[in-house]
Amino acid sequence: MIEVQHLTKYYGRHPGILDVSFGAEKGEILGFLGPNGAGKTTAMRILTCYLPPSSGMAKVAGYDVLDQSLEVRRRIGYLPENVPLYHDLSVSGYLGFVARLKGMQGRSRRARIEKVVEECGLAEVRNRIIGKLSKGYRQRVGLAQALVNDPDVLILDEPTVGLDPRQIIEIRELIRNLAGRRTVILSTHILPEASLLCNRVIIINKGKLVTVDTPDNLKNRLQRGMTVEITVRGDREAIRGVLETVTGVSSVTDTSAPSAGTCAFRVEAREGFDVREPAAQAVVTNGFGLLELAPVDMSLEDIFVELVTQEDIN
Amino acid sequence: MSRMIAIYLRELGYLFNSIIAYIVMMIFTLLAGYFFYNLLAFFNLASIQMMQNPLAAGELSLTEGVLQPLFGNMSIVLLLTMPMLTMRLLSEERKLGTAELLFTCPISDWDAILGKYFAAATVLATMLVLTFVFPWLLSRYAAVEWGAVTSGYLGLLFLGMAYLAMGLFFSSITENQIVAGILSFGFSLLFLIIGWINPFVSEGLSRVIAQVSILEHFGSFSAGIIDTNDIVYYFCFSLFFLFLCSRVLESNRWRG
Ligand SMILES: Nc1ncnc2c1ncn2[C@@H]1O[C@H](COP(=O)(O)OP(=O)(O)OP(=O)(O)O)[C@@H](O)[C@H]1O
Numbered sequence: 001m002i003e004v005q006h007l008t009k010y011y012g013r014h015p016g017i018l019d020v021s022f023g024a025e026k027g028e029i030l031g032f033l034g035p036n037g038a039g040k041t042t043a044m045r046i047l048t049c050y051l052p053p054s055s056g057m058a059k060v061a062g063y064d065v066l067d068q069s070l071e072v073r074r075r076i077g078y079l080p081e082n083v084p085l086y087h088d089l090s091v092s093g094y095l096g097f098v099a100r101l102k103g104m105q106g107r108s109r110r111a112r113i114e115k116v117v118e119e120c121g122l123a124e125v126r127n128r129i130i131g132k133l134s135k136g137y138r139q140r141v142g143l144a145q146a147l148v149n150d151p152d153v154l155i156l157d158e159p160t161v162g163l164d165p166r167q168i169i170e171i172r173e174l175i176r177n178l179a180g181r182r183t184v185i186l187s188t189h190i191l192p193e194a195s196l197l198c199n200r201v202i203i204i205n206k207g208k209l210v211t212v213d214t215p216d217n218l219k220n221r222l223q224r225g226m227t228v229e230i231t232v233r234g235d236r237e238a239i240r241g242v243l244e245t246v247t248g249v250s251s252v253t254d255t256s257a258p259s260a261g262t263c264a265f266r267v268e269a270r271e272g273f274d275v276r277e278p279a280a281q282a283v284v285t286n287g288f289g290l291l292e293l294a295p296v297d298m299s300l301e302d303i304f305v306e307l308v309t310q311e312d313i314n
Numbered sequence: 315m316s317r318m319i320a321i322y323l324r325e326l327g328y329l330f331n332s333i334i335a336y337i338v339m340m341i342f343t344l345l346a347g348y349f350f351y352n353l354l355a356f357f358n359l360a361s362i363q364m365m366q367n368p369l370a371a372g373e374l375s376l377t378e379g380v381l382q383p384l385f386g387n388m389s390i391v392l393l394l395t396m397p398m399l400t401m402r403l404l405s406e407e408r409k410l411g412t413a414e415l416l417f418t419c420p421i422s423d424w425d426a427i428l429g430k431y432f433a434a435a436t437v438l439a440t441m442l443v444l445t446f447v448f449p450w451l452l453s454r455y456a457a458v459e460w461g462a463v464t465s466g467y468l469g470l471l472f473l474g475m476a477y478l479a480m481g482l483f484f485s486s487i488t489e490n491q492i493v494a495g496i497l498s499f500g501f502s503l504l505f506l507i508i509g510w511i512n513p514f515v516s517e518g519l520s521r522v523i524a525q526v527s528i529l530e531h532f533g534s535f536s537a538g539i540i541d542t543n544d545i546v547y548y549f550c551f552s553l554f555f556l557f558l559c560s561r562v563l564e565s566n567r568w569r570g
């Protein structure tokens with residue numbers, strides 16, 4: 001559905017993105033991850049024909065973004081980072097205008113607007129003026145606008161920014177439901193969001209592609225040994241001494257204790273060792289009170305930081 | 315076509331829902347009314363004096379004494395008001411980020427350009443129609459040459475549309491409305507008074523300048539003469555700037 005090869009975009013002499021290649025299949029949700037200024041928005045603007053690439057090729061649904069821009073634009077729905085709203089229009093007036101721009105007519109247009117208004121939870125504000133809506137509702141109007149032509153490809157630049165937690169869950173749910181028939185590309189800073197929603201994640205940094213993989217694979221690739229978090233009642237140094245003698249433990253670091261008289265550690269194990277049981281036993285047999293013990297999954301957050309710093313070192 | 319109409323209606327809706335269209339129309343009719351009153355008062359005075367001199371009285375005509383200078387003055391007011399209509403048309407889309415919506419929708423640049431252009435032209439036509447009241451008032455007390463009135467208004471419409479095209483172009487090159495407004499005002503004025511230099515340049519050059527001068531081509535309209543040469547001039551003038559505008563939009567797509 002989407003094919004990108006050696007895509008490069010220079011702003012003057014400064015590269016926005018540099019030699020990025022990836023692809024997306026129909027029905028896939030692809031996540032763009034990267035710190036500020038990584039080039040996520042730039043890549044999306046090229047895919048939506050808003051900006052031309054300096055070199056390289058990008059195809060959407062088999063059409064080239066430069067040579068067949070109109071065909072590409074017919075098939076996409078785009079939610080830009082700064083939601084493009086006309087503040088003097090009502091929600092339904094605005095959606096009607098966008099639907100007309102996208103060439104929808106008559107009854108099918110009205111039916112479709114009805115549908116996206118429902119889907120995006122805009123029913124109760126449909127006649128309100130957009131300039132008077134809250135940030136979250138504006139974001140929803142932006143999403144509704146992207147969906148109004150029932151596009152094959154949805155490109156969403158930070159779709160959940162500025163929403164309250166309940167709305168974030170709703171919008172994520174919505175995006176998940178949208179996929180299947182469509183290809184969705186979304187960018188985000190929120191890593192759990194990417195691991196929750198996306199089939200594959202593209203990590204970019206400073207315009208360059210760092211890696212493309214499924215969220216699970218990324219975790220497996222980087223997580224070498226097990227990490228356990230443990231909270232114990234007793235003397236910090238004594239407990240640390242005990243934990244360090246447990247076989248398989250490679251390091252013990254202090255973390256902030258939840259309450260006075262207790263202490264917490266982050267215990268990392270060498271590859272192939274499960275240290276949960278021996279650690280618990282060691283604590284208990286030495287007379288300390290074991291309050292909590294839990295393995296820590298490496299979060300995408302850690303992966304992200306790790307990959308990006310690795311990249312920076314190289 | 316339907317996309318162009320969508321943009322046209324949206325733009326017209328904006329102009330009339332916001333206060334812009336009303337302010338522009340109010341200022342225009344107010345100033346036109348003021349000029350009309352002054353010209354008429356002066357004409358009155360002149361005709362009373364002429365009564366003592368029957369020889370000169372024959373020279374006096376309503377068209378030359380009132381209507382022609384009125385159209386001339388209105389053309390200056392158009393110069394002041396047209397940039398107000400056009401300065402935000404494209405620059406604001408860029409500033410607000412709605413350009414990112416507009417130009418990622420499957421519309422052609424010409425849909426956007428013509429939709430916006432005709433919306434502004436509709437406001438222009440409306441305010442010209444409002445000033446019909448002046449020749450109508452005249453016609454109740456004297457014989458008005460309707461041919462001259464028609465050609466005068468046609469001239470004003472063409473002139474205004476030329477200003478609008480130029481203003482739309484300047485609105486496409488910047489995201490700052492004020493810059494767009496000042497540029498279109500300055501260049502409109504320049505095209506209007508460019509003929510003033512004619513006595514001081516070579517004959518060849520002065521003929522060229524006369525050809526590009528907006529005022530030169532307006533003169534015959536207000537005198538009641540509809541010349542295809544002038545119509546072609548205004549048409550080409552507008553088309554030229556609309557075309558430049560489409561080049562700018564196109565180049566945004568290529569250069570980024
Ligand atoms: N119009 C522009 N002109 C010049 N440089 C630009 C322009 N847009 C972006 N850049 C630069 O290109 C780089 C990538 O920007 P981009 O907006 O694509 O990042 P991003 O990943 O979307 O960041 P964020 O997470 O903050 O939205 C940045 O260094 C930015 O300064």
Ligand SMILES: [Mg+2]
Nearest residue numbers: 040041042081
């Ligand atoms: Mg961005």
